[in-house]
Amino acid sequence: MVCEFSANCIPSSSSMTQTVSVGGAEQKEGSISCTTFNILAPIYKRLDQQEQNQCLRESDFRAFWMGRNRAILDWLLYESSSNIICLQEFWVGNEEIVRMYQERLGDAGYVSFKLARTNNRGDGLLTAIHKNYLSVLSYRELLFNDFGDRVAQLFHVQSVIPSLQNQKGNIPQEILIVNTHLLFPHDSSLSLVRLRQVYRILQFVESYQRENKLKSVPIILCGDWNGSKRGHVYKFIRSQGYVSSYDTAHNYTDSDADAHKWVSHRNHRGNICGVDFIWLCNPNKLLKPLRTSWAEAVFGIIKYLLRKTSLAEGDAFAFLKGENHGDFITYSAFCEALRQVNLIGLPFGLSFQETKDLWAQADRNGDGIVDYEEFKQKIWNPTWSEEPEEHLETDIKNPKQGTDEKAFGFKVKNAVFFPREVEQGMWPENYSLSDHASLTVVLSPACLPCSRVQ
Structure with missing residues (x-):
């Protein structure tokens, strides 16, 4: 009709x-x-x-x-x-x-x-x-x-x-x-x-x-x-x-x-x-720096994708560190995890530079690895999703x-x-x-x- x-x-x-x-x-x-x-x-x-x-x-x-x-x-x-x-x-x-x-x-x-x-x-x-x-x-x-x-x-x-x-x-x-x-x-x-x-x-x-x-x-x-x-x-x-x-x-x-x-x-x-x-x-x-807000927003997407597959905090950390036996995430393991959740490797995925910038935000002390505390603070609990209304206003x-x-x-x-x-x-x-x-x-x-x- x-x-x-x-x-x-x-x-x-x-x-x-x-x-x-x-x-x-x-x-x-x-x-x-x-x-x-x-x-x-x-x-x-x-x-x-x-x-x-x-x-x-x-x-x-x-x-x-x-x-x-x-x-x-x-x-x-x-x-x-x-x-x-x-x-x-x-x-x-x-x-x-x-x-x-x-x-x-x-x-x-x-x-x-x-x-x-x-x-x-x-x-x-x-x-x-x-x-x-x-x-x-x-x-x-x-x-x-x-x-x-x-x-x-x-x-x-x-x-x-x-x-x-x-x-x-x-x-x-x-x-x-x-x-x-x-x-x-x-x-x-x-x-x-x-x-x-x-x-x-x-x-x-x-x-x-x-x-x-x-x-x-x-x-x-x-x-x-x-x-x-x-x-x-x-x-x-x-x-x-x-x-x-x-x-x-x-x-x-x-x-x-x-x-x-x-x-x-x-x-x-x-x-x-x-x-x-x-x-x-x-x-x-x-205002916080724009690059910081961008990284926090992408970390929010990562958390969403991991939770969508029913991964809890500890399991998500294990997924990101891949086959590494240490209690930390390496850059190569981080990239592989992003590839598995389709955030890189696709035409509209994260670029090489974006991935490097994201890693720099996660690796707060610049030692080349992301430990469990850094994972919790930057990836699993990105600041922007937890901020009270008073901070934004x-x-x-x-x-x-x-x-x-x-x-x-x-x-x-x-x-x-x-x-x-x-x-x-x-x-x-x-x-x-x-x-x-x-x-x-x-x-x-x-x-x-x-x-x-x-």
């Missing part, structure tokens, strides 16, 4: 009114708003809901994809009205769609940037920034050229409106914004690929900050992260000082009890999950000793999903704009004590 697109599928203005205030009324107070939305490229949208004909896609029917994308633009421009719009699965391969978005967004005051995925995948990213609120100082593109042909966009923007000016004077405040779409976790073997994609994004941001001597700027990461709050990617991003703006606005924690309070996606398998995030990192966060009331330096940042004022049913963990059957919900966040400027380690 083919599901036809009709006007009945488009949300009415009355049903969206409660979301309008997020991007509209509160704007007068000097806040900025941001929307992230995976709009489901027509080349991927199946029209046969019974899956009897997998080849029948929306892209074959102009009336369907044109009507749905017009409705998406209506929603973005007249209901969400965000200063920053980050779209994923934008159909960059269709000139008519590209022209329609660029013209309508341009007429509404936005400057837009599109980026296709590598290897002619057909879809990609589109980011639009409203010129009345933010000006784009620099735009960079990140091509992963990896297993998933994923890409990311980096924007360096500064405020235009006076309410976002620096507390010290008339120096415009600056912000870094990223839009991306991570690989879908088809199976657990792709956990490392997804983790590496995030690692490269954070390296890219860090490199840009060093290159441009940006010490105290807030960073906003937007997109479809294709992973839940219980996954390795989520924990890795959290370990680098980022907070989920939606969870912050609704006082949700990283606990298992709060892991499924909301959803944002119904995937092709029919499962509903929360995968769309707008991350915020203020410049007052106390550095108290902004306690800056560095002996300094009163201030930094510009944001506080999460509000955050909502549309359709609103997903905030209760439900997926409405009458929603057809996409297989993702849109997330809109309002951030208000704040002057924070600067305690971030650079």
